[in-house]
Each structure stands twice: as structure tokens, then as C-alpha cells.
Amino acid sequence: MTEKEKMPTCAEGEHSHPEIVESVADRMADEEILMDVAELFKVFGDSTRVRIICALFESELCVCDIAELLNMTQSAISHQLRVLKQARLVKYRRDGKSIYYSLADGHIRTIFNSAFEHVME
């Protein structure tokens, strides 16, 4: 470029498609819901948490059993369970010294089943 100019974007020119953009904007879900969806997927987007969730699909489990199953430290599992807890994806009950975790919601299975279908296409 001969002159130092701001790089134009088509959105400012005549080549954009304002009708389409507006129409899509109208039909899209609310910003807040999209944020919640992204937040949910973010929780699912870690292999440790995915493995914990898939373990809990099969059975209620205490922390140390999850740690043994995944071959990870108790601390690492506990930290991840906290993330799942904060996202209201797991619930827990105390039995003696152990704490048993299970899935809080049936929707989780549905979401994962769809994801499994996709990756195994």
C-alpha cells in the first residue's frame, strides 16, 4: 500500500449483505444462552472431565476409585469434580469417609450420545 490507511472491511463497504446479517441476527438464540452453551461445552472440553463423566454413566463412584480408574492423583480428580460440581453436572452423597459422585442430569447422556455418534460416524 502506498498510503498508510486503515484496512477496510467489507462490512463498511457495499459488498456486505446487511439484510442477511440482520435476518440471521433475528433468528439466532439470545447472547446469554449462547454463552451458557459455550460454558457447558467448555466443561466438557477436557479429556479428564470427559472420562469422569463417562465413568459416572456406568456407576456412582467415590473419588479414590475415579482416581484409580483414570490413573491420576486424588487431588487432580478432586479439582475436576469441583468444576463439574460448580457446573451442576454432578451430585454427591457422603457414606462414611467416602464421597460418592453421580451425574446430576439425564441431558448429559443425550448430549454425549450425539457427540459419540459424530466422532464415530
Add this chain to the structure above:
Amino acid sequence: MTEKEKMPTCAEGEHSHPEIVESVADRMADEEILMDVAELFKVFGDSTRVRIICALFESELCVCDIAELLNMTQSAISHQLRVLKQARLVKYRRDGKSIYYSLADGHIRTIFNSAFEHVME
């Protein structure tokens, strides 16, 4: 603790449940598939990419229209489209100077619909 000892984990003691752990391990999906699922969710776990995907649910769009719609720079959108492209979630076609993106797969809608149901419970 009086002595400096390695903190024991129940997995090494008698309080673990090896039968349950083994049974869950047997029924769980393969490690590789779980990694793929986590990888997929990781791509979905960003609000910009969620907004792009949800926009593409409504219509095929060129890059600059997505940028305008989301009120972000063309560069930021382009970088995120590359992530979606590498995950084989979008396809594109050239029409003159513009490049139009669309979703590559119907499964994506299914997964998102389940997620929407969850967050809107």
C-alpha cells in the same frame, strides 16, 4: 503427621472397590474415542465459535458478514474459522472475492439442540 510419609490413597489400601473399577473400565468407551469427544467439545467450548456455528445454522455466510454480525474483526473470525475447518465442522466455497462458509455436518445441530435443552431446562 509425625513422620514425613507419602500420603496414602485409598486405591492402594483395602477401601477401594476394584471390582467396580474394573467393571466400569470394561464398559467405558475406548480412550481414543473419549479423546476425540473431548476434542470436539473443546472446539465448541468458546463463545465466538458457538456464535459462528449458530449463525451458520441459519444461513451460509461470508467471512465479513460473520465479522459484522458478531461485531468482531475479520482476523479474529478468520482464525476461528480455521479452527472449525481443521475440526471438519465447516465447509466453504468461493464466489468471486468472497468465501462462503457453511456447516459440514448435520450432527452438529443435534449436539447443539441437546445442549440448548440442557441450558434452558
Add this chain to the structure above:
DNA sequence: TAAACATATGAACAGTTATTCATATGATGA
């Protein structure tokens, strides 16, 4: 009550990631 155990948590660190800025690439039209 004290020791042992299962779990939770705070701090620190390393690795990852999203955006920005500057610039490259590739297509179009004069």
C-alpha cells in the same frame, strides 16, 4: 482423644488459547 483415612483446597507453574497487529495471498475489475 488421637491416629488414620478420604476428600478438598490454595498456591505455583507450565502449557494452552483467543485476540490484535501487521502483512501476505489470491481474485477482480479498470
Add this chain to the structure above:
DNA sequence: TCATCATATGAATAACTGTTCATATGTTTA
């Protein structure tokens, strides 16, 4: 062919995240 436009990309940076280590909390049992 040259200027312009739409998009892509590399480098840099700031923010975030997962694990580890050390330790705290709360329960059980001797």
C-alpha cells in the same frame, strides 16, 4: 498490469487452565 478488496496467516501478548505439591477439613475407629 495495477490498485482494490476479501480473506488468511504469523508473531506477540495477555488471560486462562490443568496438574502438582503441601496442607486443611471432616469422618471414623482404636
